[in-house]
Amino acid sequence: MKVVCLDRSTIDSNIDFKGIEGLVENITYHEFTPAEKVVFRCKYAEVIITNKVVLDKVQLEQLPKLKLICIAATGTNNIDIEAATALGIKVCNVKSYSTPSVAQYVFSMLLEHMQKSAHYIENTRQKHWQNSPIFCHFNLPINELNNKVIAIIGYGEIAKSVEKIAHAFGMKVLIAERQGATSIRPERVSFEQALQLADVLTLHSPLTADTENLINSHTLALMKPNAILINTARGGLVKSADLLNALKMKRLGAAILDVLEQEPPPSDHILLNCSLDNLYITAHIAWGSLEAQQRLVDGIANNIASFMEGEGLNQLN
Numbered sequence: 001m002k003v004v005c006l007d008r009s010t011i012d013s014n015i016d017f018k019g020i021e022g023l024v025e026n027i028t029y030h031e032f033t034p035a036e037k038v039v040f041r042c043k044y045a046e047v048i049i050t051n052k053v054v055l056d057k058v059q060l061e062q063l064p065k066l067k068l069i070c071i072a073a074t075g076t077n078n079i080d081i082e083a084a085t086a087l088g089i090k091v092c093n094v095k096s097y098s099t100p101s102v103a104q105y106v107f108s109m110l111l112e113h114m115q116k117s118a119h120y121i122e123n124t125r126q127k128h129w130q131n132s133p134i135f136c137h138f139n140l141p142i143n144e145l146n147n148k149v150i151a152i153i154g155y156g157e158i159a160k161s162v163e164k165i166a167h168a169f170g171m172k173v174l175i176a177e178r179q180g181a182t183s184i185r186p187e188r189v190s191f192e193q194a195l196q197l198a199d200v201l202t203l204h205s206p207l208t209a210d211t212e213n214l215i216n217s218h219t220l221a222l223m224k225p226n227a228i229l230i231n232t233a234r235g236g237l238v239k240s241a242d243l244l245n246a247l248k249m250k251r252l253g254a255a256i257l258d259v260l261e262q263e264p265p266p267s268d269h270i271l272l273n274c275s276l277d278n279l280y281i282t283a284h285i286a287w288g289s290l291e292a293q294q295r296l297v298d299g300i301a302n303n304i305a306s307f308m309e310g311e312g313l314n315q316l317n
Contacts, residue, residue, distance in 0.1 A: 001308070002026045002065075004045040006033040006053040011072065015293045019301030020049075023308065039063065047307075049300060050078065052263075057083035068092065068307050070300045075234075076316060077207070085317040090307060092314040094299035096157050098287035102232050103161035105286035106202055107169075109256045113228065113280065114143045146170035151198035153191075153214070154205030154233065162202060174198065179214065195222040200230065207234035217242040226253035232286040235260035240271050247276055254278040258286040 001024045009031040021027055024047070033041055033053050039062045042048055046065055048055065051072040057080045060066065069079055071093040084091050112118060119140055123129060129137040150166045151174040152159045163173050176194035177184050184190055195201060201223065205211045215229065216239040223229075229252060231238055240261065246252040255278065257271070263284055265272060271281060299314070306313030 001046050002044055003028070003047040003049065003304075004042050005029045005049040006038065006041070007031070007051045007072075010051040011297065012288070012290060012293055014290065015297050017297055019298050020304060023301060023304050035059075042066065047304060052078055054078045055084075056080045060084055060087055060089060068304070070303050072296060072300060074098070075206070081317050090312070091316045092300075092303040092307070093316060094296050094303065094314060097295035097299055098289075098292045099157050099161050101289035101292035102158045102286045103165055104289070105232060105258065105282075106162050106230055107165055109280060109282075110145070110200065110228065110230065113254055113256065114145060116140045116142055147172065148199040149174060149197050150200040150202060151176055151189075151194035153194070153201065153203045156204060158232075159202075159204040162204070171200075179210070192222055195219055196224075198223060198227055200228045202230040203233045203237050205233055205237060207236045212236050213239040215239065215243065217245070220246045220252060223252060225251050228252075228254045228256065230256045232258045235263065240269070244270055244274060247279055248274075252278075254280070256280045258282045259284055 003020070003024045003026065005027065008029040017027075028041075030041060035054060038053065038055065038059050042063050044065055045063065047068045047070060048066060049070045049072055055069060055078065060080065060083050066087075066089050069084060069089060069091045071079060071091065074093050074095055074097075076091070076093055079091055081091050123137060123139070128139075145166075147170060149172045150162075152163060153176045155175050159175075163175070166173050174194050174197060175188045176191050177188045179191040181191070189197075203215070205214070214237045215231075220242060229238075229243070235257070238257070243252070243255055247255060257280070260269060260271065260281070262269075271279065303314050
């Protein structure tokens with residue numbers, strides 16, 4: 001079986017691919033594949049592994065040998081699954097591999113904002129403590145997570161892990177109902193109420209037509225002026241211009257973003273060209289602990305093994 005990996009560079013070089021290599025006769029790795037090279041590189045492939053490289057209908061129709069697409073992720077928006085199904089190509093993803101990593105990111109960034117750890121470490125390096133007339137040195141406020149309200153938008157496995165950790169910190173957890181829902185499910189609150197009560201709002205929803213720009217000028221206006229927004233889901237959930245305005249006007253306490261609408265973002269992205277102490281942006285790293293990446297690759301190996309045995313582990317079509 002001939003396998004082509006289209007974007008090996010999205011996985012750390014220390015991650016072991018032996019689980020996949022032991023299953024197949026031949027595997028070719030490409031660090032990255034631009035759209036115009038997909039068909040050429042995959043002409044003889046029976047299996048394609050792709051993290052973010054797009055496979056659309058036009059490309060798939062030119063790959064007659066292709067039998068299986070393994071998405072090196074949970075999200076599926078880079079694959080035309082309808083076209084793949086019509087062509088008899090199976091599509092699999094990997095679920096749950098990143099849950100501990102993303103949940104850890106949420107709280108590591110939240111704690112950094114609340115505790116100001118990096119700031120105070122740097123203060124000591126700059127000898128501010130050593131020159132203090134008293135036994136301690138404060139110049140920025142520190143706040144506790146205890147008794148703060150964290151509202152969760154989207155309630156999959158990652159959100160449930162975030163909920164568990166939040167309880168350990170003594171936080172009060174609200175699970176938001178979908179925006180526009182006509183009824184509220186048990187143990188949830190309305191979308192609007194979640195925003196109004198949240199000290200921390202964390203997003204864990206997929207990006208769909210219903211959730212695009214979910215966080216905009218109207219929904220931001222519902223939030224407390226000192227609330228913290230965290231987005232580790234998809235950049236398109238947040239309207240960047242409205243978020244920037246809210247931060248500048250002090251209508252939101254802080255924003256922690258691991259995702260943007262376009263990735264990699266353009267150099268002139270409005271959120272990357274402002275100097276705000278209450279805006280933290282990282283480069284889509286929340287999912288990527290080494291442990292999570294190894295689980296991802298092992299999950300792909302399991303999907304390929306299942307396909308070879310005529311089963312359908314994690315099959316989407």
